[in-house]
Structure formats: structure tokens, C-alpha cells
Amino acid sequence: MTNLIPLAIPAVKKLQPKRFGDERGWFSETFRAEWFTSFGIEFVQENHSKSQKKGTLRGLHFQTGPSTQAKLVRCVAGRLLDIVVDIRHGSPSFGQYVTEELSAENGTQLLVPHGFAHGFITLTDECEIVYKVDQHYDCTRDKGLTYDDPDIAIDWPKNAWSEDGPVLSDKDRNNPRLSELPEYFSYDPNNPDGAICHDVKVGVTLE
Secondary structure, eight states: OOOEEEOSSTTSEEEOOOEEEETTEEEEOOOOGGGGGGGTOOOOEEEEEEEOSTTBEEEEEEEOGGGOOOEEEEEEESEEEEEEEEOEETOTTTTOEEEEEEETTTOOEEEEOTTEEEEEEESSSSEEEEEEESSOOOGGGEEEOOTTOTTTOOOOOTTSSBTTBOBOOHHHHTOOOGGGSOOOEEOOTTOTTSOEEOOOOOSOOOO
């Protein structure tokens, strides 16, 4: 069994799968569905992305309503800094974040629960990330949060990117601040590791 280690925001869990090595290398069991049943999580899709350049920033991303996603994240090539932000209204840690360095070398994984925005910055060239999700991608409920929101004030690593700034997609250049987001999620005191997900329709005019 792999330990699920709570971080500074307890809903976010760190996993450190054991590695069994010999002169050939090592073996590690990185996933079992039963590890996550107590959280009501059943992963249905796995994604794999590669970033060519150090200083590539992807995020901060989340999905809303019935398409909200929990994620199990690990790095399989290079190194990255993973960032998870609590966006559950009413949460004791609303607007706060945790970070963890994930690398192919350390094998660390993060469990990102519902109600959190997720992103990462690559610390090396040729960096690859693999993550499982418990809902399929939904372009109609795919949302973002800006990486440089002063109200969150993420302490990005020094020299993480060049003086030109991080490598960003056009979408991530235009993500809103936390104060501009509708109340997509709220804190559930009966389930501190989860969230109440609201299906907020933005910009819809009823005739």
C-alpha cells in the first residue's frame, strides 16, 4: 500500500510509491484503484503531455459542474514544480496553495481533489507529465486561473523562466483572477477532502 500523505492543505495528498531495486534498476507499483476508493474517486482517463522548454507554465486549470476533475499527477521525464490552489468558497484554505517538486527521479505523485485549480512550471527541458482524471475532458466547462494573481501570490522558483516570462499558451495568458471567478465550488464541512460543485452558467442569456 502506498501512503497518502496530507500536505499543508490536507485535502491535497502526496503519494510516494515504493521502489524495489537491484543491479538491473528498480520496479514500482504506481497505481491501484483501491487506493482511492475511500475518496470516492474512480479514474477514467489518463493524459500525457510533453513540454520542450524549461520555464513552460501550464495552468492553472480546472473543470466545473458535473465535469469537475480530481487528478493524480506524476512526472515521468525531467523535473517540474506542481501547484495546487484551493478555490472552494468557505474553505479555511480558500485562495491558498501548496507546491511539490515532481520528477522522474523521485517518483512523487500528487492527488488533486475536486475544487482545486492545478498547474505546473517545468524546471528542465524535455519534461513530461502523466495524470489520471476521474471525468473526461469537457471543453464547455474547462476553466482557468491566472498564475500571477497577486491575491494568491505564488512563490515561483527563482530563475524558473527567462526575463521574457514563462512559456504560456494564449489561453493561459488571459485567465482571470480568483476574485473574478464565479462561485464554482464551495467547501463541504462534512467532507473536507471534497467540494460542493456548482454548475454556474456564465454569459448565458435566457430569451
